[in-house]
Amino acid sequence: MSESEELHKGLEGMLVAESALSYIDGSVGKLVYRGYDIEELARNASYEEVLHLLWHGHLPDAGEFDAFTGAITEEQSVDDTVLEALAGLAAADESPMAALRSGVSMLSASDSDDADPRDPEAALAKGRRITAKLPTLLAAYDRLRRGEDTIEPHADLSLAANFLYMLTGEEPDDAATEAMDQALVLHADHGLNASTFTAMVVASTFADMYSAVTAGVGALSGPLHGGANQDVMELFFEIEAQGADPVEYVTTKQGDEDGWRVPGYGHRVYEVKDPRARILEQRGKELTAASGDTSYYDYAKAIERFFTEEKGLAERGIAPNVDFFSGTVYHQLGIPVDMYTPIFAMSRAGGWIGHVLEYQEDNRLIRPRGRYVGPEDSEFVPLDER
């Protein structure tokens, strides 16, 4: 075993695994899933096609697509026991992201397949079950906390359309379905980000898929990761509530709060604008223009222009990431702000599961070292003598 004494805080830039799922060139803002450019997938592929690509290594042909979506459709319902537990969480005013974390964990109770987690077919089946149920679970939670009856999934709708249908009770139009589906495609995978790596660490012990996905949800929830999309929209709400100028507002905030970071800005890997932000920005622009209310899109652009041109953040490699514009899209779809990060999780589950399946093909327990900096030779004194 070779042991290096070099410290790699945050594992920054460290290669810890090989993966064929997604590639990021942070210097030019390029993202590909299995060789396909994200822009092309966002324009042409559905979330279900992307799931097939990530889990099975290729885009499905028509027959494979039907079989794949058919298998998902069969798994979309969520057991009453889980819905009852969700109702309890709603009564306790739990956030949707926390409810999702608990919900994924509870789903395992209604999975009768107790195959060995080392069995790749069983792991894939569990992953498919979780992915199929997440939109149902999340939409149900939002309805329960509003005191509404939950809605069963519609067998003829895609995951994206079904989510909106189960949330609102109405079948979404094409524009809303396309926007939701595109958001799911864009968030599905992103290399070894913190939540994916978390899921891999859990799965490297051969804990089961429910444990890996539950842990992924927890890691994604933080404001340095997926939680930033909610923070961005809450910033816009604050600006609106105060009738403030967006640039003045963020400048004052930076002056007042030492170390305050613009949510949705900056990235460990990208040195330029995230390609997903570019696509979501365009979608946000179209949807806000169509609705006649462009205010949040305008705030985002004003802040971006200021940080790029006046503050020179772009020159330091700090630019909008995926979380900066997604809220402008979700808001136009009428989705509550605290559902934004759970939607990210609903999509990213596809990536977590893909990475877990891939990693377990040639599994190695993930177990790094920490440098010990504590005291040496401490003398133990019994409790009653301390």
Ligand SMILES: CC(=O)SCCNC(=O)CCNC(=O)[C@H](O)C(C)(C)COP(=O)(O)OP(=O)(O)OC[C@H]1O[C@@H](n2cnc3c(N)ncnc32)[C@H](O)[C@@H]1OP(=O)(O)O
């Ligand atoms: C889906 C996702 O997870 S995308 C990321 C979502 N998270 C956010 O949007 C939260 C805001 N952004 C951030 O906190 C950071 O950019 C992170 C955590 C995403 C990446 O951070 P790191 O790779 O650790 O970069 P690091 O913290 O070293 O920052 C480098 C420099 O850029 C600055 N910086 C980074 N992000 C921002 C920001 N959002 N606003 C202002 N300054 C920033 C830091 O202050 C630091 O400056 P310094 O060198 O003068 O101290």
Ligand SMILES: O=C([O-])CC(=O)C(=O)O
């Ligand atoms: O890659 C990262 O570190 C964060 C990110 O953008 C993602 O997970 O989509």
